[in-house]
Amino acid sequence: MALAAIPWRAIGAAALGGCLFAAGWSANGWRKDAEIAELTAARAQADLTSANLALTDMKEAGAKIRQSADDYLAIQSMLGVKMDALRKDLKNAKPLPADCRPDAQRVRNLSEAVDAAKQAASAR
Numbered sequence: 001m002a003l004a005a006i007p008w009r010a011i012g013a014a015a016l017g018g019c020l021f022a023a024g025w026s027a028n029g030w031r032k033d034a035e036i037a038e039l040t041a042a043r044a045q046a047d048l049t050s051a052n053l054a055l056t057d058m059k060e061a062g063a064k065i066r067q068s069a070d071d072y073l074a075i076q077s078m079l080g081v082k083m084d085a086l087r088k089d090l091k092n093a094k095p096l097p098a099d100c101r102p103d104a105q106r107v108r109n110l111s112e113a114v115d116a117a118k119q120a121a122s123a124r
Contacts, residue, residue, distance in 0.1 A: 086113070
């Protein structure tokens with residue numbers, strides 16, 4: 001008789017309600033996990049796009065730097081040849097007396113040097 005006094009229907013209904021609640025809770029958790037995974041994937045894709053853009057910018061900047069370095073080396077070697085020629089000209093030139101004016105060749109060399117300096121300054 002003691003078993004007859006236990007409200008089995010109420011216990012069964014409570015257990016069924018608890019199972020349904022747990023199933024709903026789990027399903028909602030799975031749905032939220034899927035939403036979070038989608039958001040995480042979208043964020044990762046945005047980060048990847050941003051990183052690729054930054055990498056492209058760095059490659060372009062590196063190419064510009066390399067081109068500028070190559071230009072600098074070419075100019076430096078060209079200036080070295082010109083400086084050697086000027087040194088040779090100055091070494092072989094006859095010294096001027098204090099009261100004398102420079103000859104036409106020296107004036108041309110000085111004018112060319114001034115023009116070259118102005119051109120190099122304007123290129124910067």
